Amino acid sequence: MKAIHLKTPGLMCNSCTAIIERALSGVDGVISVTADFANGTTSILFDEGQAKPEVILSAVTASGFEVENE
Ligand SMILES: [Cu+2]
Structure with missing residues (x-):
């Protein structure tokens, strides 16, 4: 199991967090x-054998939000 923490500054409210x-x-x-829209962050816990970080990132952008590099 692995965790990634993304900066997702486009999150503005609870509707945004629900979408993402x-x-x-x-x-x-x-x-x-x-x-978390207050911090503009999204944390994801995933099974690295099943999910790849690139796929997770593209799911974020496909939902309409940008990911900023740390
Ligand atoms: Cu919103």
């Missing part, structure tokens, strides 16, 4: 998603 959490929960191998 729903999009990421649909990715195979993703165990849990915690999006």
